[in-house]
Amino acid sequence: MIASVLPTYSRAPLHFVKGEGSWLIEADGRRFLDLGAGIAVNALGHAHPVLVEALTSQAQNLWHVSNLYQIPQQQQLADTLVEHTFADTVFFTNSGTESCELAVKMARKYFYDKDQPERVEIITFDGAFHGRSSAGIAAAGSEKMTKGFGPLLPGFVHLTFGDLDGVTNAISDKTAAILIEPVQGEGGIRPVPDAEMKALRQICDENGILLIFDEVQCGVGRTGKLFAHEWSGVTPDIMMVAKGIGGGFPLGAVLATENAASGMTAGTHGSTYGGNPLGCAVGNAVLNEIAKPAFLAEVNRKAGLFRQKLEGLVASHPDVFSEVRGSGMMLGLKCVSSNMELVQAGFDNQLITVPAADNVIRLLPALNLTDADIEAAHDRLDRAASQVSAA
Numbered sequence: 001m002i003a004s005v006l007p008t009y010s011r012a013p014l015h016f017v018k019g020e021g022s023w024l025i026e027a028d029g030r031r032f033l034d035l036g037a038g039i040a041v042n043a044l045g046h047a048h049p050v051l052v053e054a055l056t057s058q059a060q061n062l063w064h065v066s067n068l069y070q071i072p073q074q075q076q077l078a079d080t081l082v083e084h085t086f087a088d089t090v091f092f093t094n095s096g097t098e099s100c101e102l103a104v105k106m107a108r109k110y111f112y113d114k115d116q117p118e119r120v121e122i123i124t125f126d127g128a129f130h131g132r133s134s135a136g137i138a139a140a141g142s143e144k145m146t147k148g149f150g151p152l153l154p155g156f157v158h159l160t161f162g163d164l165d166g167v168t169n170a171i172s173d174k175t176a177a178i179l180i181e182p183v184q185g186e187g188g189i190r191p192v193p194d195a196e197m198k199a200l201r202q203i204c205d206e207n208g209i210l211l212i213f214d215e216v217q218c219g220v221g222r223t224g225k226l227f228a229h230e231w232s233g234v235t236p237d238i239m240m241v242a243k244g245i246g247g248g249f250p251l252g253a254v255l256a257t258e259n260a261a262s263g264m265t266a267g268t269h270g271s272t273y274g275g276n277p278l279g280c281a282v283g284n285a286v287l288n289e290i291a292k293p294a295f296l297a298e299v300n301r302k303a304g305l306f307r308q309k310l311e312g313l314v315a316s317h318p319d320v321f322s323e324v325r326g327s328g329m330m331l332g333l334k335c336v337s338s339n340m341e342l343v344q345a346g347f348d349n350q351l352i353t354v355p356a357a358d359n360v361i362r363l364l365p366a367l368n369l370t371d372a373d374i375e376a377a378h379d380r381l382d383r384a385a386s387q388v389s390a391a
């Protein structure tokens with residue numbers, strides 16, 4: 001008999017009932033150090049008092065109104081995002097995959113309105129993850145996500161990650177955009193080197209096509225800049241955001257330049273919930289915290305400390321880990337044996353990590369974890385590694 005919850009997830013037998021900062025409390029009372037943060041969602045940890053206040057005070061006034069009316073919380077969040085980024089305009093969604101939908105629609109509409117309706121193709125890369133909607137799975141293109149779900153949305157060209165020559169060769173008079181995660185998350189914490197980011201921008205400029213960054217996982221302070229692409233000095237035309245921006249409340253956004261967004265006139269796109277007062281009240285609180293230079297400076301300091309500890313861990317367990325990779329607080333440990341074995345050993349030592357492709361475990365802690373949390377993370381990872389080593 002099928003489970004009453006559609007069985008699309010393989011869930012660990014853990015029942016968390018409360019969260020405090022970087023810690024999750026199991027129903028049996030055990031305290032787990034959370035280095036997953038709901039997969040880079042709880043950017044300020046669990047039950048941050050500023051977010052609790054933003055959510056509850058908004059909840060007492062107004063949860064939802066339609067986008068048929070003015071929503072000041074949404075206006076404020078858009079203004080802040082525009083102020084801090086390359087973007088001139090923002091559309092709010094409820095998830096990363098919805099942001100992917102709009103990014104694809106926006107790129108195609110741009111060329112349609114420029115009398116180049118044949119420009120519909122979007123170049124993507126292996127290991128990518130852009131969500132589970134029809135556009136999201138077609139964009140990523142992996143068999144794991146697409147098998148059985150055809151006919152797939154056409155118009156995606158899949159290339160090998162890091163293959164710049166492939167990009168140049170793939171561009172034709174049908175190309176609309178290049179879509180890439182500045183740091184691949186699900187793909188195994190694979191950062192795109194700065195030189196490659198610059199090359200992609202140049203290729204887009206030379207060919208008059210759009211550059212779309214998916215910063216759903218790597219954005220909102222995760223790498224130590226407000227957005228990961230800032231490290232390269234390159235800006236996109238369109239950017240997808242979600243996860244961290246809501247700090248745990250479902251919220252996403254698409255940011256764009258005025259030029260890239262020029263086709264999206266009244267009536268061309270919409271969302272019932274996107275940008276609702278409750279979500280935007282929380283989003284404002286998250287962004288006000290994370291966009292502070294002092295906050296980001298602390299993320300970078302702690303990320304340096306954490307990385308140093310992880311390098312030591314790799315050095316002392318060469319039979320378990322082969323490499324630390326990533327950027328800021330978006331870190332990956334490449335495993336020698338099975339990454340799932342390490343995730344399990346983490347659970348055994350009251351530590352939450354998240355598996356990724358390429359046999360990596362992801363460490364995506366709350367950005368405001370403490371130095372003591374980093375120490376605890378090292379100790380628990382050390383114990384988990386010893387356990388895997390002894391097995």
Ligand SMILES: *Cc1c(COP(=O)(O)O)cnc(C)c1O
Nearest residue numbers: 095096097129130131185216217
């Ligand atoms: C999680 C993720 C998505 C999808 O976001 P959902 O909110 O799960 O729809 C898209 N892109 C990237 C890079 C992600 O990490």
